[in-house]
Amino acid sequence: MEITVPSLLRIKPNALFRIGKYLRKEGFFKVALFYGEGIKDLFGNQLTISFASSEISVVFEENVSSNDVDIILKKSFSLPDKIDAIVAIGGGKVIDVSKYIAFILQLPVIAMPTSISNDGFASPGASLVVNGRRKSLKAQIPYGVIIDTEIISKSPKAFTMSGIGDLLSKYTAIYDWKLAYRVVHENVNDFAVLISKNAVESMVNYNIKNIENLEFLRLICGCLVMSGIAMAVSGSSRPASGSEHLISHAYDMVAQKPVLHGIQVGIATYIISEVQNNPEKEVIKSVLRETGFFDYVASNPLIRTDFIKAVNLAPTIKNNYYTILSEKENIDTLLTFIEHDDICKSVLK
Numbered sequence: 348m349e350i351t352v353p354s355l356l357r358i359k360p361n362a363l364f365r366i367g368k369y370l371r372k373e374g375f376f377k378v379a380l381f382y383g384e385g386i387k388d389l390f391g392n393q394l395t396i397s398f399a400s401s402e403i404s405v406v407f408e409e410n411v412s413s414n415d416v417d418i419i420l421k422k423s424f425s426l427p428d429k430i431d432a433i434v435a436i437g438g439g440k441v442i443d444v445s446k447y448i449a450f451i452l453q454l455p456v457i458a459m460p461t462s463i464s465n466d467g468f469a470s471p472g473a474s475l476v477v478n479g480r481r482k483s484l485k486a487q488i489p490y491g492v493i494i495d496t497e498i499i500s501k502s503p504k505a506f507t508m509s510g511i512g513d514l515l516s517k518y519t520a521i522y523d524w525k526l527a528y529r530v531v532h533e534n535v536n537d538f539a540v541l542i543s544k545n546a547v548e549s550m551v552n553y554n555i556k557n558i559e560n561l562e563f564l565r566l567i568c569g570c571l572v573m574s575g576i577a578m579a580v581s582g583s584s585r586p587a588s589g590s591e592h593l594i595s596h597a598y599d600m601v602a603q604k605p606v607l608h609g610i611q612v613g614i615a616t617y618i619i620s621e622v623q624n625n626p627e628k629e630v631i632k633s634v635l636r637e638t639g640f641f642d643y644v645a646s647n648p649l650i651r652t653d654f655i656k657a658v659n660l661a662p663t664i665k666n667n668y669y670t671i672l673s674e675k676e677n678i679d680t681l682l683t684f685i686e687h688d689d690i691c692k693s694v695l696k
């Protein structure tokens with residue numbers, strides 16, 4: 348089995364200004380550049396200067412607005428022939444689109460997330476629209492991940508909170524994976540478990556839990572990269588996604604106003620950890636409290652009735668994906684828990 352992992356990894360303040368230098372060092376002189384919506388206005392000038400000063404030519408550039416796979420396919424084959432790498436800067440959408448184009452054209456892709464709302468920027472998959480419905484497709488794991496922590500620190504607080512929620516879900520995801528091993532004999536990749544667990548523990552064990560602290564942000568970015576790599580190692584989303592993700596996917600389907608992935612996942616992680624009686628449930632709760640995650644969601648709560656619908660729908664979302672919610676009695680336990688728990692009363696309204 349061949350596993351690809353990012354070989355260019357820069358997570359530091361002002362990394363954006365150095366992108367030209369980083370690409371040059373890797374031998375990428377001709378690039379196609381994809382911007383997320385509104386990103387060119389914010390960072391276009393700095394990028395142009397950085398590329399020009401390292402004599403990197405941008406042979407194609409575009410603002411990405413659609414993640415429809417038909418449009419992406421057409422775009423892929425209309426790109427100029429001689430491209431050394433694809434560079435994506437922005438949020439999840441532009442990075443997913445670029446990873447897929449890179450996969451089709453077999454080119455390296457450099458991801459430059461401007462916010463860290465989930466672990467998708469370093470994962471081997473892409474969430475795209477196929478025949479009008481969102482689908483997770485196999486794509487290229489980025490050759491490079493460049494994150495400017497200065498930019499992340501200025502991104503809206505909700506995004507970083509979302510990244511923290513997504514990261515904490517590794518605890519409940521791993522629990523579900525091991526449960527699937529015991530009950531339905533699903534194969535568990537121990538190395539993927541180790542990477543995923545270490546990723547979340549590095550964040551948990553860092554003594555400062557302040558999302559404005561650049562060191563803490565750097566750590567979270569690295570942990571999210573590791574979570575993406577755990578998925579690449581196991582060839583599945585199992586080390587990063589369990590019943591808490593199923594609830595979030597279901598919430599996306601039933602809620603009138605879904606919110607950021609990791610916000611939904613973080614709340615579901617807290618609740619699932621209680622249902623699992625997860626050995627790390629107190630850790631999960633205290634990190635969500637210390638980082639201000641619960642307070643943030645309490646001021647922007649999820650819709651309780653939609654959440655309950657999502658819990659009931661969750662076990663039907665993915666075939667052959669055994670989790671704690673595969674047993675009906677655990678759904679009942681969960682619903683009783685959210686009815687009486689004080690935190691749930693404030694984050695689900």
Ligand SMILES: [Zn+2]
Nearest residue numbers: 465466513612
């Ligand atoms: Zn996730």
